[in-house]
């Protein structure tokens with residue numbers, strides 16, 4: 001069989017697929033992206049880009065646009081109404097990006113797509129990968145319209161319901177949390193600071209309030225009764241019951257909102273032959289700590305770099321090593337997000353004890369610093 005013209009097919013033009021394609025094209029490889037949507041998603045979803053992600057993206061020319069558009073936030077805090085239990089500082093971290101960058105996923109994707117276009121990468125859309133067959137020298141994706149595309153390798157960055165993962169016969173082991181979550185991007189006035197991502201671990205339950213660009217805030221809450229389209233009354237009640245009491249926040253507008261369930265699943269393997277998985281196709285977990293897209297972008301950069309070495313003639317065993325390391329990293333990040341979610345959703349009777357424990361732990365600088373390293377991703381350097 002002849003060697004295909006394309007080096008790598010990337011399935012999925014989300015943040016992970018776009019990043020993988022940019023890395024490979026930057027290293028001189030021929031890449032094609034296919035995505036089943038007619039246009040990129042414009043929902044905000046991931047809102048946090050951590051320091052390590054910015055460090056990894058630095059060589060690819062997108063960081064100036066991301067930092068110009070995003071809002072740098074120097075700390076995460078966990079509070080019980082007005083009382084701070086733990087403050088996690090990013091501003092002392094040894095990095096060129098000593099903050100967490102708040103930016104909507106739609107903007108992150110737009111900036112990545114612009115860079116991909118500059119590099120000459122074509123995104124074929126709408127184009128749905130329906131089947132994948134591997135040969136000795138190539139892998140062939142068949143689109144739902146019947147067109148076939150062959151390449152030397154294929155990266156499945158096609159999200160949680162990955163067709164690539166299914167076609168590769170790779171299991172996705174895990175489950176779902178019982179709780180429902182409500183999410184809203186809002187405008188408000190009142191006493192909520194714009195220089196902190198705040199997790200209110202209050203007696204009535206969890207609400208996260210995080211500043212976004214354009215004078216907005218992201219609100220996420222555990223809420224059994226969360227509506228599909230939350231209105232100002234719903235979000236106001238959440239803030240009144242769980243947010244600050246001394247100077248309450250007053251919701252003036254709900255710009256966008258949604259309801260979602262949280263899953264925790266890990267692919268049984270991140271590689272099968274010429275197929276590699278990255279991002280949500282390989283792992284999904286709670287958004288606590290804002291890790292999902294960050295971990296996916298890390299997968300994309302490291303997979304692109306490793307695959308480039310193999311495409312240039314190094315042993316394909318590098319890919320197994322890489323897949324095992326990435327899976328271990330994902331498991332560890334999932335465990336941190338899971339612990340944070342368990343703490344956030346603990347039954348009401350245990351919340352006072354949890355908060356006392358957090359306050360005591362939060363008084364220790366070493367705990368705060370360790371959390372900052374973990375959440376920023378710098379512990380994975």
Ligand SMILES: Cc1cc2nc3c(=O)[nH]c(=O)nc-3n(C[C@H](O)[C@H](O)[C@H](O)COP(=O)(O)OP(=O)(O)OC[C@H]3O[C@@H](n4cnc5c(N)ncnc54)[C@H](O)[C@@H]3O)c2cc1C
Nearest residue numbers: 012014016036046047129158159279280290291292293294
């Ligand atoms: C409510 C919510 C809040 C979140 N908040 C955060 C946060 O604060 N921080 C964070 O880091 N993460 C967060 N996440 C997670 C983050 O959104 C995901 O981790 C991220 O989108 C994963 O990117 P991806 O590129 O792997 O997959 P996706 O963004 O899902 O992209 C996959 C792409 O593949 C395409 N596709 C699917 N199937 C096919 C097919 N068969 N053929 C062709 N194309 C296909 C899809 O159309 C899509 O464009 C949040 C998620 C949710 C739901």
